[in-house]
Amino acid sequence: MNIKFGTDGWRAVIAKDFTYDNLLKVAQAHADHLKEKNGKKVVIGYDTRFMSENFASAVAEVFSSNGFKVILSSTFCSTPALSLAAKEFNADEGVMITASHNTYQYNGYKIKGGYGGPATPEIISRVEERIGKNEIKTGTTKWEKVDFNSYYVEKLQKYITPGVFNQKPEKVIHDPMHGATIGLLHRVLENTLIDVIEINHFRDAFFGFKHPEPVEKNLPLLRGKTVAEEAIAGIANDGDGDRVGIVDEAGEFISTQIVFALLLLHTIRNKKIEGAIAKTVSTTYLVDRIAKKEGRKLFKTPVGFKYIADLFLKEKIAFGGEESGGYGFGFHIPERDGLLSGLMILEMIHLHGKPLTELVEDLFREFGTAYYKRLDLKVEGNQGRVLVEKLKKEPLKELGNKKVKETDLTDGVKFIFENDGWVLFRASGTEPVLRIYVEMPEKEEVDMILEESKKLIGG
Numbered sequence: 001m002n003i004k005f006g007t008d009g010w011r012a013v014i015a016k017d018f019t020y021d022n023l024l025k026v027a028q029a030h031a032d033h034l035k036e037k038n039g040k041k042v043v044i045g046y047d048t049r050f051m052s053e054n055f056a057s058a059v060a061e062v063f064s065s066n067g068f069k070v071i072l073s074s075t076f077c078s079t080p081a082l083s084l085a086a087k088e089f090n091a092d093e094g095v096m097i098t099a100s101h102n103t104y105q106y107n108g109y110k111i112k113g114g115y116g117g118p119a120t121p122e123i124i125s126r127v128e129e130r131i132g133k134n135e136i137k138t139g140t141t142k143w144e145k146v147d148f149n150s151y152y153v154e155k156l157q158k159y160i161t162p163g164v165f166n167q168k169p170e171k172v173i174h175d176p177m178h179g180a181t182i183g184l185l186h187r188v189l190e191n192t193l194i195d196v197i198e199i200n201h202f203r204d205a206f207f208g209f210k211h212p213e214p215v216e217k218n219l220p221l222l223r224g225k226t227v228a229e230e231a232i233a234g235i236a237n238d239g240d241g242d243r244v245g246i247v248d249e250a251g252e253f254i255s256t257q258i259v260f261a262l263l264l265l266h267t268i269r270n271k272k273i274e275g276a277i278a279k280t281v282s283t284t285y286l287v288d289r290i291a292k293k294e295g296r297k298l299f300k301t302p303v304g305f306k307y308i309a310d311l312f313l314k315e316k317i318a319f320g321g322e323e324s325g326g327y328g329f330g331f332h333i334p335e336r337d338g339l340l341s342g343l344m345i346l347e348m349i350h351l352h353g354k355p356l357t358e359l360v361e362d363l364f365r366e367f368g369t370a371y372y373k374r375l376d377l378k379v380e381g382n383q384g385r386v387l388v389e390k391l392k393k394e395p396l397k398e399l400g401n402k403k404v405k406e407t408d409l410t411d412g413v414k415f416i417f418e419n420d421g422w423v424l425f426r427a428s429g430t431e432p433v434l435r436i437y438v439e440m441p442e443k444e445e446v447d448m449i450l451e452e453s454k455k456l457i458g459g
Contacts, residue, residue: 045082078241116333214245278320384434
């Protein structure tokens with residue numbers, strides 16, 4: 001098969017394409033790439049998916065047999081924990097065996113740079129070019145095992161404002177979704193007055209036969225438990241822990257766009273982190289308004305955290321992220337970190353002495369309201385790509401009685417209305433899906449724009 005890396009690693013169905021044969025080909029190609037750069041050391045981690053530890057050991061054997069010093073996680077760990085280990089242990093690069101938020105049938109291979117973030121496009125292309133070119137080396141099983149989670153927990157504890165969680169007893173619900181962050185929030189907060197109540201906190205390679213993605217439709221138990229326990233918030237993380245979903249004290253899911261704005265304000269106002277702001281083209285206009293008021297430079301990128309991570313390496317960035325719940329902090333590694341994001345939301349609640357519902361109201365009061373939805377519309381064949389190309393050539397002047405003031409072609413086609421609301425059309429490159437993103441100042445306007453958008457393709 002032709003093995004290709006996507007926006008964040010190579011992912012495939014276990015036993016169909018994600019086989020030992022294909023995995024070893026990828027590992028050997030990765031080793032060949034590093035040997036050409038005189039690489040000496042790699043770190044390897046894995047999540048809670050089916051046979052992830054076995055796949056990780058197979059990769060470790062390839063690197064060990066190619067003469068590398070290999071440090072393998074002694075237990076399952078999150079992607080940000082592995083990325084941190086790459087930096088902490090001065091590794092040339094790292095490997096994470098995970099398929100992130102994909103369903104249980106999948107597993108995958110993520111490459112991490114020694115700087116502690118996603119591999120650059122150059123690294124990925126070098127590895128892809130070498131797949132299947134050289135004989136696979138195995139037979140040497142010499143490596144060191146280290147608990148990466150302990151280093152990760154210790155690092156996160158250092159980011160917390162001293163004493164902030166020792167004011168009064170509070171409850172927080174954590175849903176690791178049977179994934180790699182099981183037990184980690186409890187460990188970070190174990191010497192505070194915060195009582196972390198976990199749900200879905202045992203390893204299950206089937207993820208409860210649910211999608212391990214922290215979006216609203218997947219979190220009914222978290223929403224109910226947060227209200228039942230009178231907790232100050234509910235925090236969910238995806239299968240490998242680099243994304244977050246937040247539920248407020250009333251059990252309502254907070255849009256990832258609003259979470260972006262809250263974390264941004266917390267980072268630059270409360271944590272006082274200097275630098276610019278980075279966002280993808282599918283991210284809320286509230287970020288633009290915050291950047292303007294705070295006098296911060298704003299970078300806008302195509303969809304995908306790899307573009308944000310690249311900015312972290314080239315510029316001084318205080319905070320950056322994307323609409324899918326992946327956020328990065330300038331005081332941390334250039335990587336999405338779902339657990340740290342949840343921790344910073346908790347810190348914000350305590351520093352302000354206000355519940356999440358009020359913090360969102362304060363945000364809207366200062367920067368205006370914003371409501372968001374995303375629709376992944378299944379289409380026939382290449383209908384999605386055809387529509388996007390048509391809209392590029394013949395931009396809309398109006399949609400659903402909303403006049404278009406600006407067109408953005410950074411990634412797909414984005415139409416920005418006079419009220420700062422917008423709609424973005426993007427066609428999937430791997431499946432017959434048209435993604436429609438909408439953000440508007442009023443809730444009812446969101447559904448209206450979505451419906452008008454669907455009509456463009458006969459939906």
